[in-house]
Amino acid sequence: MNLKPNKKYTEEELVSHLLSGNATQFEIIYDYFSPSLFGVIKKIVKHDELAEDILQDGFMKIWNKSKFYEAQKSRLFTWMLNIMRNTAIDYLRSKHGKIEKKSLSFDSNLLIETPGLLIESNYENIGLKKIVSELKVDQLEIINLAFFEGYTQDEISKKLQIPLGTVKTKYRNALITLRKRLITTG
Secondary structure (H helix, E strand, C coil): CCCCCCCCCCHHHHHHHHHHCCHHHHHHHHHHHHHHHHHHCCCHHCCCHHHHHHHHHHHHHHHHHHHHHHCCCCHHHHHHHHHHHHHHHHHHHHHHHHCCCCCCCCEEEEEEECCEEEEEEEEEHHHHHHHHHCCCCHHHHHHCCCCCCCHHHHHHHHHHCCCHHHHHHHHHHHHHHHHHHHHCCC
């Protein structure tokens, strides 16, 4: 492997590696981002071995979709994160995934590691925990199920035994409330 352990790559270099179509260059992308992406996947699926499998599947999708990446639309990490998150959620929604699915909890700290970079975002420090906690209990439950457990609105309706229209309304109202509070505190 040609990756230098503490080498800091620019966004442009990483995008160039991705778009090159060269497997050796793609290994740099893998080595650079896999620890962070693995952490996100593990937070969703809660099992190391399963997270490793999903990470591999996700990187295959990234490799196959690399020609569709557009730097002007999003940062590389964000684009890859969305692919990984969707891959993990798709797995949880699959027949096999539903068998293994466990309850996930909302963690007050998020830790993302990238070689040479450590970002710890304590929700309390930015006031997000307070803003989210101000939601009505039923709205908070729907937001947690949708964003942190990967449920669809239809699945939330069935799980909570409430009409789909009610779920959609509460979900929309919760997002509007969060957006307003974030704008006024930002």
